[in-house]
Amino acid sequence: MTTRICYCISLITAAGLLFIGLRFLISPVKAEFDYGISVNMQTDYSFHYIKGIRDLFSGILLMLLVLTKQRKALALTLLAATVVPLGDLMIVMVKNGGDWQHGIAHLIALAICLIVGPILLMQNPKKNATDSEAYFNLIHSAVDGGPRVIECDLLPGAKTPWHYHTSFSEKFDVLKGELEVGKAGKRYQLKAGDHIIIMANETHLFYNRSKEVCRVRTTIDPGNFQFEHASLIISGLMKDGLTNSNGIPKKLSDLALFIYLNNSKMTGAMKIVEPVLAFIANIAIKMGRLKVLEETYCKKADPNTI
Incomplete structure (x- = not known):
């Protein structure tokens, strides 16, 4: 349960980074204000775009690590990433002389890295005897x-x-146990003796929700x-x-x-x-x-x- 909560927090953080990154690319002036600083760059937003690309990359990386359940890699990435919100916090506080209104967001990001990272690192994944x-x-x-x-x-x-294949069709015959198969947006609960055919280019998934093989x-x-x-x-x-x-x-x-x-x-x-x-x-x-x-x-x- 603890690991799942950490994954959820990391996923929300990743989504937030994607949003911030896109905002720096689409609306750099507003994004700069919410960041907590104000610089006169005329109409040159090159550094804003660099910041946006950095956040997009960070968000994509975190999302990939969460979706693939790379627990240790996610933990180490979060710990290494503490330099980013820490640096952002120092920039905002020094620039504006203790502006906690804008600094709080960077402080929260720093806390996520310092808390979630070590918790994930200390978790022992359950080994499946089968x-x-x-x-x-x-x-x-x-x-x-x-x-x-x-x-x-x-x-x-x-x-x-959910995914699809362009080069072939698939047929699943359940020989033992139970299997949930998604097909074209619908989900089917298959048992031993059941089968389902997935055509090429048809979206599908499978999921063994049971506790048995x-x-x-x-x-x-x-x-x-x-x-x-x-x-x-x-x-x-x-x-x-x-x-x-x-x-x-x-x-x-x-x-x-x-x-x-x-x-x-x-x-x-x-x-x-x-x-x-x-x-x-x-x-x-x-x-x-x-x-x-x-x-x-x-x-x-x-x-x-x-």
């Missing part, structure tokens, strides 16, 4: 032609945000080679303890690569971070991270993997 027992079986590979079929276990809490057979048609690699990589990362309790990779670069490989396109607010994740994936590919993951987790299934 992590090492997660089942994954590649029944039919895309390498052999035709649809690609796998069976895998979705651990309690495993979920995805859910076993699902997923059919990708037409078979997609990169999606298959994404499945093998995420399964390997889970077995090696490199994902969190929701099955999300702990490394942001691994998450970006997973989204890149499985042709996932974001919707809604997540659309904002899609270019950032694409950029991170591109850097990870150039740095050789994708090759390492493929060599580690995909070679046995695909003899053609380099």
Whole structure:
């Protein structure tokens, strides 16, 4: 519960930073006044725009860390970020001789960093006893032609945000347990024996809300080679303890690569971070991270993997 509260506070802070950043870009004079200083720059708002871009980046970074549940990275980022509100507070107080009316906002931001950061750092994530027992079986590979079929276990809490794929359709057959599947804005509660088909470009999500493991057979048609690699990589990362309790990779670069490989396109607010994740994936590919993951987790299934 404590971690969730910290995540909520961080998410609200991220939204606030996005708002402030956009305000400095759209209405620099008003944003400058609310910041707590007044400078005569004529009509040159270059520094205002720099401030806006800084806050936009900070907001996007915090939002990414919260949405991917990167607890330690979020905690360290907040602690490191204390220099920003502390510096802002000192600037405002020195400039205006103790203007607490405008300084209070910077003081609150400083308090969030100094309180939420250490709390997150001290939290011990609960280990799921079923992590090492997660089942994954590649029944039919895309390498052999035709649809690609796998069976895998979705651990309690495993979920995805709303997204869609442009290159293939998906069919989910629930073999054991229960699974919530969102499709085109509606949610369906599936039990063992139920199935649902998601067409290409159709928005969807899945979420194992139960406390039991859910076993699902997923059919990708037409078979997609990169999606298959994404499945093998995420399964390997889970077995090696490199994902969190929701099955999300702990490394942001691994998450970006997973989204890149499985042709996932974001919707809604997540659309904002899609270019950032694409950029991170591109850097990870150039740095050789994708090759390492493929060599580690995909070679046995695909003899053609380099």
